Amino acid sequence: MRGREFFTARTVSETLAGFRPARRTAVESVPLAAALHRVPAAEVRAPDPLPGFVRSTVDGFAVRAADTYGASEGLPSYLDLAGAVRMGAAPTVAVPPGGCVAMPTGGVLPDGADAVVMVEYTAETMPGTIEVTRPVAPGGGLVRADEDVAAGAALVPAGRPLRAPDLGLLAAAGVTAVAVHARPRVTIVSTGDEVVPPCTAELAPGQVRDATASALAGLVADAGGEPVVAGIVPDDPGALEATLREVLPTADLVVVSAGSSVGARDETAGAVAALGDIWCHGLAIKPGKPTLLAECAGIPVVGLPGNPLSALVVFRLVGVPLVWRLAGCEVPPPEPTTRARLSRDVPSAGGRLDVVQVSVxxxxxxPLFGPSALLSVLTRADGHLIVPEPATGLDAGCEVEVTLYR
Amino acid sequence: MRGREFFTARTVSETLAGFRPARRTAVESVPLAAALHRVPAAEVRAPDPLPGFVRSTVDGFAVRAADTYGASEGLPSYLDLAGAVRMGAAPTVAVPPGGCVAMPTGGVLPDGADAVVMVEYTAETMPGTIEVTRPVAPGGGLVRADEDVAAGAALVPAGRPLRAPDLGLLAAAGVTAVAVHARPRVTIVSTGDEVVPPCTAELAPGQVRDATASALAGLVADAGGEPVVAGIVPDDPGALEATLREVLPTADLVVVSAGSSVGARDETAGAVAALGDIWCHGLAIKPGKPTLLAECAGIPVVGLPGNPLSALVVFRLVGVPLVWRLAGCEVPPPEPTTRARLSRDVPSAGGRLDVVQVSVxxxxxxPLFGPSALLSVLTRADGHLIVPEPATGLDAGCEVEVTLYR
Known part of the structure; x- marks a missing residue:
């Protein structure tokens, strides 16, 4: 059995730092309207400067700044109104010395002008004559043609999932398609003689419907991946190995949710070891100890504990960053958190990361305690808190940071 | 002009509490695999109890608890091994007095037994005889048939968007489709003579591409809505009114992103007032003051400022909760936040909510200052902080809570 020497337990932080498969998904071009939360494969640069013209930032009058020097309420400057700029159109008049042109916010500065004086500091005392009561400096009331973005400057960085405001800047720059990493295909394999599909109407004694695959699919989608639910394999190493051989060629990541018995856990390790190298078998985390991480033909494989809650805990901490990294994102976007006061003592063993489900x-x-086999905790928990490896518990009343589920 | 008497400025908190259109989207059934983040229209109840059978939570031996009373390392109980329970199958043997049956975690408790003793406290000293070194109480090592969820009990509540773990519990209960509110259709209308579609390759002088619609579409999608980009209307009250008449019948919410000139702002109010009631015109927020909220034939209408950054600030604070509420969710899911130290003083006028873009x-x-017309702030900002209405600024070095963009 290859890789047997790597059968070793790891801490979560060792795992996050050390288990870093090199695989990245292919790059594809998607239209801007489909690019939300996708990860650009390369920095996107501005083809042209923005705004692209000298643009007024106020409603007012385009002037030669020097014509306003010394202007005050008591001693205004008087300028001849030479015309008006229309929104979205090139100016049809220039500003002569001693003259001005009416400007809307966002209009193009006419030739001759070097500033825009705000309408608040002007009055049209006589038709065709504008009184200016406050001086404006050159460059006042406007942005330069490349002040927002210079040609060739970065619009959005590589590797950071696109946020809604990013789409706005890309649209403004005329970027209508973005080269992004393909959504990682995450193939979810369930195992267990007792596990039947969720659509099973009537359960025979001892059967349970597959809870983990549906919840994992949700976490995968939240991490920008494409979940592929591959079905349920019986507790048989040959069957699991055959399934892995079948799904590996089309997967970017394979997740095996193990049966819950001791035997079932070992079967995953056996099947995976036959196909690749096991990086760790056992994680210093509660719940979630019987976790396996491996690489088979360059495809990362995560073997999760059979208990659904444990499986989700491990996948959030270890699997979600893997999905993001496969798409070229090294720092996953932030999750919601809140600070809260702990209602009761939480015991914990030192040297192990404890993940405690909580309602807030x-x-x-x-904390939501009780038999770990209870699935109803899945919906009662608003989030989890982490007791780090060195700590040996938390006291009632202390302030904790809760990662909230969304 | 109807509704003129309602032309009034409001605070953001007044708006969130007071502008609550009654409209909700229709209810539709979606398969579980498509239900992530959808809002259940009614509580979903368990058709049957879970796990549905008395289930072992440990690997070990099913016993009559009384047969283990007094057992210790020094004086074990000896039990006859009557057989084994297979995963996912009904037991084929019962536990007789003085006997036991081998049990996998998750197996069905055989008749006669009332507890499962963990394998760690047993040894098979002779073939067919199990030595038990620790007593187990009745009910130990197992969960009752309805201990996880009773028949008819709530699996997930109405009105809370479904999270990944919820999908797991629903799958376990055999719920393969959920009645949820339809995604709100949010029709986005852009206005402005200077605004052209993002796909415009070459800009004429004074033209700008529509940045706001693409960014708003992203925020709508994040809020569970279905963005419908309706295109660009020139600065003409008749044209806007005609467009509103056209889009209102198929929209759950209409968002008008206004032109940036003074005239354009007033045109939105005129067109909306002709079709319904204006609830407020002017919001005590910076940026974002020229915001309009109205209801036209039962459809909420949000008129946003022409500046893209201002439009996004207002839509995050006022529009996003509206989208969630249209789908039946009164408390939107949490956004990521972080605490950070402020790098410099932030001035603010009292009586107004200030929203400051920040990098973290x-x-x-x-804080990211500079001309508010600059779009590049859209991608440089990691989030925003809020200076509440009563405050008159924040001091450098103070701790602030930043809402992070994702």
């Missing part, structure tokens, strides 16, 4: 109400985080 | 690095939030 009115600033109080209440 | 190493726990320091640096």
């Amino acid at each position: 109400r009115d600033g109080v985080a209440a | 690095r190493d726990g320091v939030a640096a």
Whole structure:
């Protein structure tokens, strides 16, 4: 069995730092309207400067700044109104010395002008004559043609998922398609003789419907991946190995949610070891210890504990960053968090990361304990808190940071 | 002009509390795999109890608890091994007095047994005889048939968007489709003589590409809505009114991103007032003051400032909760936040909510100032901080909470 020497337990931080498969998904071009949360494969640069013309930032009058020097309420400058600039059109008049042109916010500065005086500091005392009561400096009331973005400057960086405002800047620059990493295909394999599909109407004694695959698919989608639910494999190393051989060629990441018995856990390791190298088997985390990380023909494989809650805990901490990294994003976008006061003591063993499901109400985080086999915790938990490896528990009343589920 | 008497400025908190259109989207059934972040229209209840059978939570041996009373390392109980339970199958043997049956985690408790003793406290000293070194109480090592979820109990509540773990519990209960509110259709109308579509390759002098619509579409999608980009209307009240008449019948919410000139702002109000009631015109927020909220034939209409950054600020604070509410969700899911130290003083006028774009690095939030017309702030900002209405500024070095963009 290849890789047996790597059968070793790791801490979560060792895993995040050390298990970094080189694989990245292919690059594809998507239209801007489909680019939200996708990861640009390269920095996107501005083809042209923005705004592209000298643009007024105020409603007022385009002037030669020197014509306003010394202007005050008591001693205004008087300028001849030479015309008006229309929105979205080139100016049809220039500003002569001693003259001005009416400007809307966003209009093009006419030739001859070097500033725009705000309408608030002007009055049309006589038809055709504008009184200016405050001086404006050259460059006042306008932005330069490349002040927003210079030609060739970065619009959005590579590797950071695109946010809604990014789409606005790209649209302004005329970028209507972006080269992004393909969504990682995450193939989810469930195992267990007792596990049947969720659509099973009537359960035979001892059967349970597959809870983990549906929840994992949701986490994968939240991480920008494309979940592929590959179905349920019986507790049989040959069957799992055959399934892995079948799904590996079309997957970017394979997730095996193990059966919950001791035997089932070992079967995953056996099947994976036959196809690649096991990086760790056992994680210093509770719940989630029976976790396996491997690479098979360049495809990362995550073997999750059989308990659905444990599987989700591990996938959030270890699997979600992997999905993002496969798409070229090294720092996953932030998750919602809140600070809360702990309602009761939380025991923990040192040297192990403890992940505690909590409900949060009115600033109080209440740990949800009880048999770990209970699935109803999945919907009662608003989030989790982490007791780090060195700590040996948290005291009631202390302030904790809760990662909120969304 | 109807509704003229309502032309009135409001605070953001007044608006969130007071502008609450009654409209909700229709209810539709979606398969579980498409239900992530959708809002259930009604509580979903369990058709049957979970797990549905008395289930072992440990690997070990099903026993009659009384047969283990008094067992210890020094004086074990000896039980006859009557057989084994297979995963996913009904037991084929019962536990007789003085006997036991081998149990995998997740197996069905056989008749006669009332507890499962963990394998760690047992040894098979002779073939067919199990030595038990620790007593187990009745109910130990197992969950009752309805301990996880009772028949008819709530699986997920109405009105809270479904999270990934919720999908797991629903799958376990055999719920493969959920009645959810339809995604709100949010029709985005851009206005302005200077505004041209993002696909415009060459700009004529004074033209700008529509940045706001693409960014708004992203925010709408993040809020679970379906953005419908309706295109660009010239600065003409008749044209805007005609467009509104056309889009209102198929929209759940209409968003008008106004031209940036004074005249353009007033045109939105005129067109909307002709079709419905204006709830407020002017919001005590910076940036974003020229905001308009109205209801036209039961459809909420949001008129946004012409400046793209201002438009996004207002839509995040006022529009996003509206989109969620249209889908039946009163409390939008949490956004990511972080605490950071402010790098410099932020001035603010009392009585107005100030929204300051910031970049965040190493726990320091640096306000992004400069001409508000600059679009590049859209991608440089990692989030925003809020200076509440009563405050008159924030001091450099103080701790602030930043809402992070994702």
